[in-house]
Amino acid sequence: MVFSVRDLWVGETPNTKWSQCQYCKLVITTVNLWRHVRTQHTSQPPRKCEYCQKSFKNKYSLREHIRIAHEYKTTGQSEGKDQK
Numbered sequence: 001m002v003f004s005v006r007d008l009w010v011g012e013t014p015n016t017k018w019s020q021c022q023y024c025k026l027v028i029t030t031v032n033l034w035r036h037v038r039t040q041h042t043s044q045p046p047r048k049c050e051y052c053q054k055s056f057k058n059k060y061s062l063r064e065h066i067r068i069a070h071e072y073k074t075t076g077q078s079e080g081k082d083q084k
């Protein structure tokens with residue numbers, strides 16, 4: 001799982017496609033980018049929903065889940081309740 005700059009440039013061919021990692025801005029071949037992202041940027045511990053303990057692969061999925069599944073619980077219970 002070691003990437004070296006030399007290995008990347010040795011394999012250069014006219015058909016080699018280069019991409020930039022959107023997370024760390026590393027320039028790497030498109031083929032290797034998939035592996036790079038998977039190993040370097042998706043190995044974080046899963047985010048757990050504090051309401052139902054469901055796990056999500058990133059905070060955006062978790063936030064979206066909370067908004068869809070639990071928003072009605074988190075909003076409307078505080079002020080704004082027009083009840084007399």
Ligand SMILES: [Zn+2]
Nearest residue numbers: 021023024026
């Ligand atoms: Zn990266």
Ligand SMILES: [Zn+2]
Nearest residue numbers: 049051052069
């Ligand atoms: Zn939940």
